[in-house]
Amino acid sequence: MLKFKTMAEYTPQQIEPKWQKVWEKDKLYETSDRSDKPKYYDLAMFPYPSGNLHMGHVRNYAIGDVIARFKRMNGFEVLQPIGWDAFGMPAENAAIKNRTHPADWTAKCIERMTKQLKRMGISYDWSREVTTCKEDYYKWTQWLFLKFYEKGLAYRKEAKINWCPKCQTVLANEQAKNGKCWRCDSAVEEKPLEQWFFKITDYSERLLQDIEKLKGWPESVKTMQRNWIGKSRGVEIDFTVPRPPSRVLKVYTTRPDTLFGVTYMVLAPEHPLVGELTNGTKYEKDVKAFKEKVKHETLHEREESSNKEGVFTGAYAVNPANNEEVPIWISDYVLMEYGTGAIMAVPAHDQRDFEFAKQNNLPIKEAEPYTGNIGEQKIKYKLRDWLISRQRYWGAPIPMVYCEKCGIVPVPEKDLPVKLPKNVKFTGEGASPLASIKEFTEVRCPKCKEKARRETDTMDTFICSSWYYLRYCDAKNKKEAFAKDKVDRFMPVDQYIGGIEHAILHLLYSRFVTKVLYDQKLVPVDEPFKNLLTQGMVIKDGAKMSKSKGNVVDPDHIIGNYGADTARLFVLFASPPERELEWSDKGVEGSFRFLNRVWRLVGENAECLMTNDELMNNNELLKILHKTIKSVTEDLEKFSFNTAIARLMEFVNELNKKENIDTNSLKALLILLAPFAPHIAEELWSALGNKKSIHLEPWPKYDPKLVTEDELTIPVQVNGRLRDTIKVPVGAEKETILVAAKRSEKVQNFTGGKSIVKEVYVPSKLVNLVVK
RNA sequence: GCCGGGGUGGCGGAAUUGGCAGACGCUGCGGACUUAAAAUCCGUUUGGACUUAACUCCAGUGCCGGUUCAAAUCCGGCCCUCGGCACCA
Numbered sequence: 001m002l003k004f005k006t007m008a009e010y011t012p013q014q015i016e017p018k019w020q021k022v023w024e025k026d027k028l029y030e031t032s033d034r035s036d037k038p039k040y041y042d043l044a045m046f047p048y049p050s051g052n053l054h055m056g057h058v059r060n061y062a063i064g065d066v067i068a069r070f071k072r073m074n075g076f077e078v079l080q081p082i083g084w085d086a087f088g089m090p091a092e093n094a095a096i097k098n099r100t101h102p103a104d105w106t107a108k109c110i111e112r113m114t115k116q117l118k119r120m121g122i123s124y125d126w127s128r129e130v131t132t133c134k135e136d137y138y139k140w141t142q143w144l145f146l147k148f149y150e151k152g153l154a155y156r157k158e159a160k161i162n163w164c165p166k167c168q169t170v171l172a173n174e175q176a177k178n179g180k181c182w183r184c185d186s187a188v189e190e191k192p193l194e195q196w197f198f199k200i201t202d203y204s205e206r207l208l209q210d211i212e213k214l215k216g217w218p219e220s221v222k223t224m225q226r227n228w229i230g231k232s233r234g235v236e237i238d239f240t241v242p243r244p245p246s247r248v249l250k251v252y253t254t255r256p257d258t259l260f261g262v263t264y265m266v267l268a269p270e271h272p273l274v275g276e277l278t279n280g281t282k283y284e285k286d287v288k289a290f291k292e293k294v295k296h297e298t299l300h301e302r303e304e305s306s307n308k309e310g311v312f313t314g315a316y317a318v319n320p321a322n323n324e325e326v327p328i329w330i331s332d333y334v335l336m337e338y339g340t341g342a343i344m345a346v347p348a349h350d351q352r353d354f355e356f357a358k359q360n361n362l363p364i365k366e367a368e369p370y371t372g373n374i375g376e377q378k379i380k381y382k383l384r385d386w387l388i389s390r391q392r393y394w395g396a397p398i399p400m401v402y403c404e405k406c407g408i409v410p411v412p413e414k415d416l417p418v419k420l421p422k423n424v425k426f427t428g429e430g431a432s433p434l435a436s437i438k439e440f441t442e443v444r445c446p447k448c449k450e451k452a453r454r455e456t457d458t459m460d461t462f463i464c465s466s467w468y469y470l471r472y473c474d475a476k477n478k479k480e481a482f483a484k485d486k487v488d489r490f491m492p493v494d495q496y497i498g499g500i501e502h503a504i505l506h507l508l509y510s511r512f513v514t515k516v517l518y519d520q521k522l523v524p525v526d527e528p529f530k531n532l533l534t535q536g537m538v539i540k541d542g543a544k545m546s547k548s549k550g551n552v553v554d555p556d557h558i559i560g561n562y563g564a565d566t567a568r569l570f571v572l573f574a575s576p577p578e579r580e581l582e583w584s585d586k587g588v589e590g591s592f593r594f595l596n597r598v599w600r601l602v603g604e605n606a607e608c609l610m611t612n613d614e615l616m617n618n619n620e621l622l623k624i625l626h627k628t629i630k631s632v633t634e635d636l637e638k639f640s641f642n643t644a645i646a647r648l649m650e651f652v653n654e655l656n657k658k659e660n661i662d663t664n665s666l667k668a669l670l671i672l673l674a675p676f677a678p679h680i681a682e683e684l685w686s687a688l689g690n691k692k693s694i695h696l697e698p699w700p701k702y703d704p705k706l707v708t709e710d711e712l713t714i715p716v717q718v719n720g721r722l723r724d725t726i727k728v729p730v731g732a733e734k735e736t737i738l739v740a741a742k743r744s745e746k747v748q749n750f751t752g753g754k755s756i757v758k759e760v761y762v763p764s765k766l767v768n769l770v771v772k
Numbered sequence: 773g774c775c776g777g778g779g780u781g782g783c784g785g786a787a788u789u790g791g792c793a794g795a796c797g798c799u800g801c802g803g804a805c806u807u808a809a810a811a812u813c814c815g816u817u818u819g820g821a822c823u824u825a826a827c828u829c830c831a832g833u834g835c836c837g838g839u840u841c842a843a844a845u846c847c848g849g850c851c852c853u854c855g856g857c858a859c860c861a
Contacts, residue, residue: 220776220856227775227857234861253861266861308859333859343861351773352859382860503856573797574784578777580854582784586798594797600812634788643786646796653796715792720842722792724827746827760841766791770841 010599012563016679020121028695029123031079033486040076041490042068043469045498045506046083046130049109050090053116055538055545055571055583056499058555062568063535063577063641064497065122069675070636072123073699079490080123081472083130084110087138088461092394095426102394103422106133116556120564121678123695128475132464137471138396139417140481141464144513145399146410153199153516156408159387163191170391170432196389196398196457200512204229204381206526207511216531218578221503228504230382236340237375239265239317241328247273249317249328252339256374259321260367261346263357265328266310268336269294274313277328283314287330294332308333308356319344321370331356339380386509388460393424393433395458403445403452412446418454432456466509469493469528470517488524496529503534533577533639540583553583565677566592572641572676595680597652598673602684605661618662624654625665626706632672633699641676648672663688668700716741717768718750726767734761741767 023029044064047057068080084106091102098105110131117124130137148154162171164181171181171188181188200207208229211222234254241247249265267274269291278287290311310331317328333352334343347357347364357364389398397418399411411418421440424433434440434456445452467481474486498506510528518526537544540551558567570591575581628651635644651669655661666688674681674694685694709730714737716724724746728737738759741747751771758770 218777223776224856230857230860232860251861255861331859333861335860338860340861345861350861352861355859380860382857500855576785579785584784584798587784590797596811631788642784643796646786649796713792717792717842720791720840725792758841760791762791762842766842768791768841 010596010680012565012595012679013560015683016119016121016564019679019682020118023121023123023693023695024126026693028693029080029125030127031081031125032077033489035077037075037077039079039490040068040071040495041079041469041493042071042495043079043081043472043493043497045496045502046085046465046468047113048085048088048090049106049113051109051112053113053555055553055555058120058567059535059538059571059577059581060497060499061117061120061122062571063533063639064495065120065568065678066572066636066641066675067495067497067639068123069678069695070699072695073671073675073697075698078123079128079472080125081128081130081475082117082122082124082126083128083468083472084113084132085461085465085468086110086131086133087395087458087464089392089394091133092392092426095394099426101422101424102426103133119559120555120568123678128472130468130471130475132396132461132468133394135417135419136478138420138464140471141396141459141467142399142411142416142418143413143481144463144467145396145459146413146416147520147522148198148516149400149410151516151520153202154196154388155199156194156196158192159195159197160190161193161195161391163189165189193391195387196400198386198388198463198512200386200509201381201383203512203515204231204383206515207383207508208381210511210515210527213527214529214532217529218532218534221500221507221532221534224503225508228383228508232380232382234339234378234380235375236378237320237344239320239344241273241277241315241317242325247276249273249342250340251342251344252378252380253344255346255349257369257371258346258349258367259319259344259370259374261348261365262319262321262324262326262344263347263363263365264326264345265317266334266343266345266353266356267313267328267330268334268341269330269332270336271330271341273342274330277313277315281314283312286311287313290330308352308359310356310360320374321372327362329356329360329362337384338382386460386462386512388463389457390460391432391456392458393420393426395461396420396464397434398455398457398459400455401443401445401452402455403448403450405450406445406447406452409445409447409452415446420458434458462505462509463513465506466513467517469496469510470523484522487522491523492525492528492530495531495533497533497535499537500534507532535577536575536580538571538581538583542582545583553585558588562588562592563595563679565595565680569595569645569676573645574642576642577639594649594652595677597656598669598680599684601652601655602666602670602687605666621658621662621665623706623709624651625668626702629668629672629700629702630707633702636675645676648676670694671697671700712764714741714764715766716744716747717766718747719770720768723747723750730764734763737761737767741769 042064044060064080068078072078086106091106094100094105095102132138132141145154164171164184164186166184166186167181180186208226208231211225214222232254234252235256236250236252237256239249239251241249251265274287278284308331310329313328313330315328316325318325333356334341345353345356347353347362348366354364356362397420399416399418401409401411403409421437424437426433441454441456443452443454444450470482470487470491473490474482477483514523514528515526517523539545540553543549543551545552555567566588570588571581573591574584574587628647631647632644635647655665670681670685671694678695682694711727712730713725713727715722716726724744726740726744728740738761742751747769751769754771756769757772760768760770
């Protein structure tokens with residue numbers, strides 16, 4: 001006999017915190033480094049600690065948790081960690097606005113969001129929590145930088161930064177929206193500055209080639225990465241500039257066959273040849289004026305204008321194919337950063353060249369295709385090196401020292417971390433905050449011990465997030481970023497889950513970092529993420545949730561009113577994971593109603609259950625049970641959570657119709673429900689008298705014999721239209737079925753008086769009679 | 773412009789990949805229970821025709837055409853929509 005306490009109403013507000021405490025105390029979700037089970041690394045992209053969980057997070061982590069719990073019950077040692085992407089601009093902005101310190105602001109946000117995450121009942125291994133702004137993490141981010149520097153993959157060069165002349169400060173791109181300073185609205189200027197870069201272009205070809213290996217990634221993401229890398233095959237062709245003095249003008253083209261159609265040349269305004277060609281000529285003045293104008297245009301203005309302005313240099317170049325002389329122009333539609341910074345213009349074949357020719361009255365020439373061999377085959381990529389230095393405070397300091405005698409000297413590994421000083425004022429004005437702190441900048445050269453100056457730039461936060469999945473494998477290691485045997489054990493990430501907004505940068509940088517470490521034999525894989533699921537946005541009233549639109553739904557309210565189980569169930573049920581999810585308050589109530597039905601089903605039946613013997617004789621119930629196990633399992637394997645939940649609802653509906661049900665069905669129902677709604681499953685499981693947690697139960701198996709029907713329902717079509725369905729025993733012969741089909745009265749209504757010209761029989765599926 | 777998704781009832785979405793279109797849920801409508809409401813339960817909900825019988829018939833998965841015994845699914849051509857990239861030569 002089952003002992004079953006008469007249960008009151010379903011009150012998630014009570015049972016959810018209760019079980020969360022038990023699970024934490026029992027360390028139910030901690031991952032063992034040494035387990036005989038096969039590993040499964042399930043990772044949702046870690047959050048930026050902005051202060052509040054939003055519905056996108058809820059969706060992201062609910063998806064991750066269903067997978068984790070499902071895999072765990074299927075015998076895997078699951079690693080499902082969590083942490084904080086904690087460096088970055090918002091903390092610094094908040095500091096300026098609220099006169100707090102970014103560290104304090106971030107700590108508060110993390111505290112609040114930790115509570116919220118714990119309320120959701122996600123089965124994280126909290127003992128592996130990482131926070132990128134803490135010393136024990138950024139020490140190793142700095143170590144990573146040194147590794148890159150050692151291999152010549154970190155270098156300095158001049159680049160343009162956004163500069164606000166009024167605030168006298170560097171602006172991040174997102175602070176310089178529309179060419180205006182975010183604080184004072186002044187026009188942003190571009191200033192050249194020496195900056196640190198990571199040489200990702202050394203890996204262009206491998207990053208492109210290895211996309212082939214990513215079988216478990218969505219096609220859309222792979223395409224975006226391919227486009228971003230932007231490989232093109234072309235030819236470099238030398239044009240000669242005959243006078244004075246003779247020079248070679250190199251151009252890059254992917255269409256050498258259009259060489260006969262060239263009617264002019266265009267150089268980027270910054271092209272080194274421009275001065276030589278025009279200095280001392282009557283064109284010098286106009287060219288200089290044009291260059292000056294382009295220089296003062298912000299990037300923003302340059303992108304906005306589709307205008308094809310340009311100036312003639314007065315010089316000519318000789319087309320090597322036909323020795324024709326064509327004029328050389330300069331225009332800002334040709335970019336110095338790509339190809340050779342110079343093009344041969346073929347207005348008859350290129351839209352941009354066409355527009356430029358029209359605007360500047362240059363000839364347009366249709367021409368025979370050129371088939372000769374010329375120039376050198378070249379492969380180009382659009383991918384640029386990764387600018388990683390930020391003139392900002394809230395980031396990992398770049399571990400470098402400038403010495404007058406020794407030059408650029410890396411901080412030795414034993415001296416890491418280069419600590420971020422806490423004693424800083426945030427006004428938002430003036431130069432980079434770190435530059436004004438003497439105790440930080442004044443340092444001894446690690447080599448010669450003379451007075452030297454410390455690098456004051458910090459690292460792009462994308463670096464912090466490009467290796468965190470490695471740290472999770474060995475989060476507490478004080479001696480290394482991660483031990484070899486630990487990353488060998490857990491890498492690669494079997495399932496990565498996150499928003500499509502990270503399709504390019506974060507995922508590309510992580511792939512790059514993994515490859516660099518792989519080449520140094522520090523990690524066992526050259527691709528970090530085996531499978532990728534990009535979850536869709538959560539929207540309401542057809543638009544992204546945002547404060548300004550006033551359509552934000554607060555997870556705290558939903559969890560407070562209905563419980564975490566309902567919130568999780570709803571976001572998983574309402575839509576397939578990769579698609580957009582339209583929020584529906586009524587839909588949430590529907591999910592809550594379902595859980596209540598489960599609650600009552602167990603409560604009402606707990607005392608009048610069938611014995612197992614009775615069940616074994618109840619073939620119908622057994623079949624329903626085993627079919628449910630089969631379809632829920634298969635749906636979960638392909639991450640079709642919405643249909644898996646639908647199958648559970650059908651199962652509950654079936655059980656509700658029965659006068660008598662059995663323990664096994666109820667137990668199986670709870671186990672199948674456990675990944676989605678872990679608290680209610682645990683509560684009812686324990687109410688049924690089980691002592692051990694439901695989350696330690698193995699996933700149920702179905703009996704293949706019990707998922708087939710004794711009797712088949714075969715649709716019968718006449719000329720492809722359904723006219724009747726007939727029931728036949730399993731294994732019935734084709735002939736028997738056809739006879740039965742033809743005997744049907746309804747079928748005869750349509751075949752009568754006509755002759756059957758064809759009989760189509762799809763085994764166990766369907767009959768189609770073709771009549772004339 | 774180039775690339776990639778997507779288009780199925782009033783709504784979110786199903787459909788074992790060519791085989792009963794609309795599972796499951798929401799909403800609406802009708803009913804039961806109740807003094808009443810809430811909750812719960814039952815029925816119904818693609819459109820149209822005939823209601824003279826109903827396990828009835830016709831149409832229907834963005835549009836036009838094709839392949840097939842059979843198309844939401846495959847092929848050709850269009851339209852719309854969302855997203856990414858973009859003076860990249």
